[in-house]
Amino acid sequence: MDLHFGDSKPTDDERAAVDALLGPPESSWEGADRSDADLRWARGGREARDRRDLLLPGLHAINDRVGWISEGALDYLCRRLTVPPAEAYGVATFYAMFSVRPRPATVLHVCTDLACQAAGAAELCAGIEARLGAGVSIERSPCLGLCERAPAALAIRAGDPVRTAVSAPTTVHEAVLAATSPDSAPEEPPAAMAVPQAGSPGLTLLRRVGVVDPSSLDDYRAHGGYTALRRAFELGPAGVIREVTDSGLVGRGGAAFPTGRKWQATASQPDHPHYLVCNADESEPGTFKDRVIMEGDPYALVEAMTVAAYATGAHKGYLYLRGEYPRALHRLEHAITQARARGLLGDDVLGQGYAFDIEIRRGAGAYICGEETALFNSIEGYRGEPRSKPPFPVEKGLFGKPTVENNVETLVNVLPILTMGAPAYAAIGTEKSTGPKLFCVSGSVERPGIYELPFGATLGELLELAGVRQGLRAVLLGGAAGGFVRADELGIPLTFEGTREAGTTLGSGVVMAFDDTVPLPRLLLRIAEFFRDESCGQCVPCRVGTVRQEEALHRIVERTGAAAADDIALLREVGRAMRDASICGLGQTAWNAVESAIDRLGAYE
Amino acid sequence: MTAIPLGVPRRLVEFTIDGEEARVPEGSTVLDACRAAGKDIPTLCQGDTLTPKNACRVCMVEVEGSRTLVPACSRRAEPGMAVHTDTERARHSRKLVLELLASSVDLSTTPQVAGWIKEYEAKPDRFGPDAARLGEEPKVDNDLYVRDYDKCILCYKCVDACGEQWQNTFAISVAGRGFDARIAVEHDAPLTDSACVYCGNCIEVCPTGALSFKSEFDMRAAGTWDESQQTETTTVCAYCGVGCNLTLHVQDNEIVKVTSPHDNPVTHGNLCIKGRFGYQHVQNRD
Numbered sequence: 001m002d003l004h005f006g007d008s009k010p011t012d013d014e015r016a017a018v019d020a021l022l023g024p025p026e027s028s029w030e031g032a033d034r035s036d037a038d039l040r041w042a043r044g045g046r047e048a049r050d051r052r053d054l055l056l057p058g059l060h061a062i063n064d065r066v067g068w069i070s071e072g073a074l075d076y077l078c079r080r081l082t083v084p085p086a087e088a089y090g091v092a093t094f095y096a097m098f099s100v101r102p103r104p105a106t107v108l109h110v111c112t113d114l115a116c117q118a119a120g121a122a123e124l125c126a127g128i129e130a131r132l133g134a135g136v137s138i139e140r141s142p143c144l145g146l147c148e149r150a151p152a153a154l155a156i157r158a159g160d161p162v163r164t165a166v167s168a169p170t171t172v173h174e175a176v177l178a179a180t181s182p183d184s185a186p187e188e189p190p191a192a193m194a195v196p197q198a199g200s201p202g203l204t205l206l207r208r209v210g211v212v213d214p215s216s217l218d219d220y221r222a223h224g225g226y227t228a229l230r231r232a233f234e235l236g237p238a239g240v241i242r243e244v245t246d247s248g249l250v251g252r253g254g255a256a257f258p259t260g261r262k263w264q265a266t267a268s269q270p271d272h273p274h275y276l277v278c279n280a281d282e283s284e285p286g287t288f289k290d291r292v293i294m295e296g297d298p299y300a301l302v303e304a305m306t307v308a309a310y311a312t313g314a315h316k317g318y319l320y321l322r323g324e325y326p327r328a329l330h331r332l333e334h335a336i337t338q339a340r341a342r343g344l345l346g347d348d349v350l351g352q353g354y355a356f357d358i359e360i361r362r363g364a365g366a367y368i369c370g371e372e373t374a375l376f377n378s379i380e381g382y383r384g385e386p387r388s389k390p391p392f393p394v395e396k397g398l399f400g401k402p403t404v405e406n407n408v409e410t411l412v413n414v415l416p417i418l419t420m421g422a423p424a425y426a427a428i429g430t431e432k433s434t435g436p437k438l439f440c441v442s443g444s445v446e447r448p449g450i451y452e453l454p455f456g457a458t459l460g461e462l463l464e465l466a467g468v469r470q471g472l473r474a475v476l477l478g479g480a481a482g483g484f485v486r487a488d489e490l491g492i493p494l495t496f497e498g499t500r501e502a503g504t505t506l507g508s509g510v511v512m513a514f515d516d517t518v519p520l521p522r523l524l525l526r527i528a529e530f531f532r533d534e535s536c537g538q539c540v541p542c543r544v545g546t547v548r549q550e551e552a553l554h555r556i557v558e559r560t561g562a563a564a565a566d567d568i569a570l571l572r573e574v575g576r577a578m579r580d581a582s583i584c585g586l587g588q589t590a591w592n593a594v595e596s597a598i599d600r601l602g603a604y605e
Numbered sequence: 606m607t608a609i610p611l612g613v614p615r616r617l618v619e620f621t622i623d624g625e626e627a628r629v630p631e632g633s634t635v636l637d638a639c640r641a642a643g644k645d646i647p648t649l650c651q652g653d654t655l656t657p658k659n660a661c662r663v664c665m666v667e668v669e670g671s672r673t674l675v676p677a678c679s680r681r682a683e684p685g686m687a688v689h690t691d692t693e694r695a696r697h698s699r700k701l702v703l704e705l706l707a708s709s710v711d712l713s714t715t716p717q718v719a720g721w722i723k724e725y726e727a728k729p730d731r732f733g734p735d736a737a738r739l740g741e742e743p744k745v746d747n748d749l750y751v752r753d754y755d756k757c758i759l760c761y762k763c764v765d766a767c768g769e770q771w772q773n774t775f776a777i778s779v780a781g782r783g784f785d786a787r788i789a790v791e792h793d794a795p796l797t798d799s800a801c802v803y804c805g806n807c808i809e810v811c812p813t814g815a816l817s818f819k820s821e822f823d824m825r826a827a828g829t830w831d832e833s834q835q836t837e838t839t840t841v842c843a844y845c846g847v848g849c850n851l852t853l854h855v856q857d858n859e860i861v862k863v864t865s866p867h868d869n870p871v872t873h874g875n876l877c878i879k880g881r882f883g884y885q886h887v888q889n890r891d
Contacts, residue, residue: 004800090778
């Protein structure tokens with residue numbers, strides 16, 4: 001590899017931001033001033049290239065400090081990591097939160113996705129744009145995961161340190177305030193506000209949210225924290241996997257793969273090291289359960305990751321957190337530091353001679369990075385494009401090593417499995433969908449938020465709990481990749497098998513209610529825009545298909561009946577090819593919600 | 606990659622293609638097996654000298670038990686697999702891929718694609734006159750080759766050839782995302798400001814003519830490019846001792862472009878700037 005760099009130099013700020021992450025450069029090969037030794041001795045090579053995974057944190061460091069990534073800054077980062085500038089440019093331009101063009105230090109992300117759109121995001125954007133001048137860059141954002149408080153906005157002001165302010169539910173005035181003075185914006189309401197059931201007995205996964213101080217490890221331990229890890233050490237790795245298998249736990253991220261089987265498959269791989277990855281890149285529109293867990297009970301995730309790593313023989317865990325969750329980031333950084341200081345992470349966890357540590361990696365605005373193999377590429381410092389499977393992650397995952405990757409909610413379910421035992425856990429829910437489940441209820445309800453119910457409750461029961469409003473027209477299950485059901489289908493049992501039987505999906509647990517005031521075609525258009533924006537572009541069916549889908553929906557936004565029939569037929573053909581031929585789940589599901597709206601709701605009739 | 610088989614004989618994998626028994630060495634792809642069985646499956650992003658990227662999805666086939674179609678170019682044959690290459694479902698996906706590409710990309714110089722479009726009855730026009738296209742202008746920023754990204758199907762082959770699979774120069778990458786993704790050097794700069802070493806190995810693997818010799822580009826623009834009037838002569842490069850094979854494409858007694866045979870066991874179709882572009886001295890007639 002013969003690297004070529006241009007003449008652009010980093011500013012002092014940019015250099016400082018990179019050096020704060022990587023330390024000062026050791027030689028001119030890495031960007032320091034040239035010494036005599038550098039003329040005789042080429043440094044770098046494999047050792048430097050092994051740090052490729054620091055590319056994304058490096059881009060964050062620059063973007064956080066300056067607000068955008070200049071040529072000089074990118075070149076300097078590339079020099080430090082021995083990464084070809086073309087590749088780094090490809091990575092930087094992949095993520096929505098980065099800019100390679102100059103922009104103001106403050107960026108205001110205004111959510112225009114489903115729940116926020118129904119709550120008036122379009123007028124909000126127009127109002128904000130009229131009030132804010134050139135000093136703030138306003139970006140229409142996909143779902144910010146704040147659906148219970150729609151409409152939402154997130155202000156990020158670059159500097160040292162970077163400042164963020166979340167405003168939700170927001171108004172033009174409050175959003176402008178958050179953007180112009182993020183430091184003095186009112187503090188976010190506590191995470192428990194997103195849990196209407198908070199504090200009520202009978203909760204399993206949410207029992208500590210709103211009850212414990214999320215910053216206090218002692219409080220966590222006083223409320224049953226770290227009993228599951230002790231139990232895990234008693235059982236041994238094989239025993240933990242047996243318990244998890246017997247519990248019937250399946251993945252909560254949307255794919256519903258049996259967790260015990262995944263763990264067993266990883267644990268039994270002869271290749272080492274093994275890695276654990278926690279997928280906290282929660283980006284499915286309408287989903288905010290993982291955020292609430294991470295903000296309200298962060299130590300639970302730290303403990304659950306430790307258990308999972310112990311069971312699968314991993315000593316290093318990566319927590320890939322979506323970039324739009326500043327409070328979850330702070331809470332988890334604090335929790336990991338505390339756990340490390342108290343011997344609950346590190347070389348000798350709980351004095352058991354087992355070493356494990358967690359590193360947080362921030363996403364940078366890419367829904368596709370929630371796809372498990374795209375997430376690996378993102379961590380490794382490549383473009384977040386899905387890999388083709390096989391090989392599967394349990395065999396060749398992160399850094400090409402056996403990797404177990406689980407969603408946040410899946411992992412925290414492991415704690416009650418160990419504390420109450422597999423049989424008691426499996427007794428919750430139905431035979432095929434065991435345990436408690438978190439549902440993200442938003443839209444046309446009185447009390448939006450995260451609800452914990454045992455599998456098997458019906459959609460109607462859940463909506464009643466959340467106080468569904470009059471005039472319900474449709475419910476979106478599973479988010480943009482899920483499907484709509486009608487207001488007269490509230491008897492659908494909320495289980496994997498029940499929703500499958502009803503021809504829909506549970507997905508990640510999104511339950512978004514829409515009343516008859518929401519124009520359905522606009523909603524579908526927003527879903528299509530979402531997939532067009534978030535397609536990584538790797539495969540043709542998704543890259544072009546999502547564009548053609550959006551174009552067709554745009555044409556028929558005001559049409560019905562025979563006038564829409566041709567385009568609906570076209571949509572079906574494109575949708576079928578996307579489902580059959582796309583590389584990953586994004587393209588394969590990009591047509592689901594639109595199809596269900598046409599077939600079940602009779603949109604465009 | 607072409608290699609002379611020297612190792613332990615590989616086990617044979619037995620499975621069926623369209624109901625017929627197929628036996629291929631372990632590690633072969635479904636595409637290898639289909640081609641060995643004389644079945645034609647269209648491919649665009651697949652390259653004989655590159656690891657399959659399976660990005661274009663035109664080679665999709667149906668495998669019993671698989672939820673989705675599978676790319677023949679990269680899926681390895683497994684014992685007992687039942688592959689169907691010509692089902693309605695597979696043909697539908699191929700047709701749609703061809704339509705999606707032809708409605709957004711200039712495929713006028715892509716070999717074979719016109720035949721496939723006819724065979725699969727693809728109608729790219731049905732997305733309407735306003736269907737988004739790439740809308741790129743040719744980038745002519747050096748004397749050796751032209752990058753006409755309006756013809757780019759984003760197969761990643763040039764990136765792979767420039768990067769770790771062959772040249773290790775890493776001058777280009779995919780930049781941007783989704784429909785806006787394009788092949789670019791850093792900061793979308795001209796090639797002359799990049800790490801490009803002008804080996805032209807990206808041109809060698811480009812399946813659509815998006816990358817072409819400046820000589821070919823100019824002749825096409827002038828309307829003088831005529832492949833039926835060209836001869837191809839394979840010879841040995843005279844520059845250094847490696848002995849790379851060159852195939853000289855000659856029209857009207859002028860070399861108009863240089864390729865290299867992919868089955869050469871040493872170079873696999875790769876050349877350096879001298880072999881690829883340094884042919885002017887051959888036709889210096891003064």
